[in-house]
Amino acid sequence: MSRQVVTRFAPSPTGMLHIGGVRTALFCWLYARRHGGRFILRIEDTDLSRSTDDNIRIIEEGMAWCGLDWDEGPVVGDPGAWKGPHGPYRQMQRMDLYRAKIQELLDRGLAYRCRCSKEVLEARRKAVEAAGKVFQYNRGMDAGKGCADAHHNASLPCAIRFRMPTAGDIVVDDLIKGETRFPAESLDDWIIARTGEAPGEIGVPTYNFCVVVDDTHMEVTHVIRGDDHLNNTPKQIPLFRALGYELPAFAHVPMILGKDGAKLSKRHGATSITEYQAMGLLPSAVRLALARLSWTPKIAGRAVETAEEEILTDEQMIQLFDLGDCQKSAARFDMDKLEWMNQKLIQRASWEELEPHLRPFMPVAWVGRSDDFKRRAIQATQKGKSLVEMAEALRFAFERPAAFNEKAAEKFLTPAVKPALAEVRGLADYTHAGLEAGFNAILAKHGLKTKDLAQALRVALCGKPVSPGIFDTLMLVGRDEVAARLEPWL
């Protein structure tokens, strides 16, 4: 009987929530949902100098916008609150647990105090490297001297190091990368707690220590994280054992790179999830695009084949998700594909689904319009690549053109169409069928082609020769306003 699957996303609040993090979170979320398990959000704020409450808020809001709901973790907007049985979910609020565990290791001789200063360490490192050797703390290099037997000496503030195995391989069995071996002699006695304030005090524990304690106490069964942590795993495994903890399963997901193959950074344009929101992307499109980086869904054992199959719903992703179908190598982020997916998702959504997402991009007057108006407006522009594009395409329905495209005006607003234009003011039946009938009658009477009148109307009504279908355009402007906008051209 296997335990319920539990995954966690554990960001450190030292900056924006960027898409690499979102992707990792997405994999954790998909895996938990796929297996009917729980998904935890845990804030790793032990880097006091860089962590801020503001960044925590940004993470929570970003996750929420992305639809990555967590079953356990902080409560948005309330630093003191959390949901779930293993809280708190901010590491700085879990110090008592960590200190107790460190004391236990100290008592059992599995960790020891070290009072070497950063300067001393640096000097030793230089000396050892100058001799062409590899510097490792207390790996035979100065065993029996200095700090190795200073663990009885609590008269000075000390950092605390974990005693690592000195021989053999540490093997990491990874669900994505496979089995990897790390020679024990390549690792050293790493610091599990920083130097305390006072002699004998245990300082703030470090990342690699807290993760092990938290993942165990929060009953995490699958540690899914970025593959920059693969190298940390052989440090953590001996600690799991020292603490008598059961090992979780590990899955290290490949990084996301910029378009040029370099690590994602500001110069690649948008990297924070907030920017994607502002670009008019649907959260579902972001989820899909991010999920499809390094993951190829297999339908009945076969990779997705057609464009149609590429556009997966959340339900399909959840049902299909499998760490075994993940790529081992890093992937470059492709904005073109994201936009394509966004467009496809916009196209297949109902207008009711789209409306809440479109609303923030629309003028205030939008909210007051009727459902019927909203439906027509959305359906008329539902081919757009983004919500921003849709909103832009609908501007004419809310404001008169600020300027007119001169070339287009000259080309289409000819003396020949003006009589027809004048008659358009008389059209009374503003339904699609009604407009079409009236429009065609005017065309026939004046011997014009559809294009002649349609383009002339677009320029007069919208200021430019581009707009939704001409009947939709008329309906969205509305009868009275059509007459008003036409007047100056007659």
Place this chain on the structure above:
RNA sequence: GGGGCUAUCGUCUAGGGGUCAGGACACCGCCCUUUCACGGCGGUAACACGGGUUCAAAUCCCGUUAGCCCUACCA
């Protein structure tokens, strides 16, 4: 320097001994068309390099190169 991970069209990838190396995005062309789009059809384009193993290698092995990660009292 040491340790680790990775390598198929421009990009995301399928394929894991015998394939015309398949698909998607992007790009190009044609068609459709009341504009812009959408849509339809078609096209260009890849196994990093060098050695093995084998009748046969993109696929297995070794090496090289390149990129990335760890090597912090960051996470």
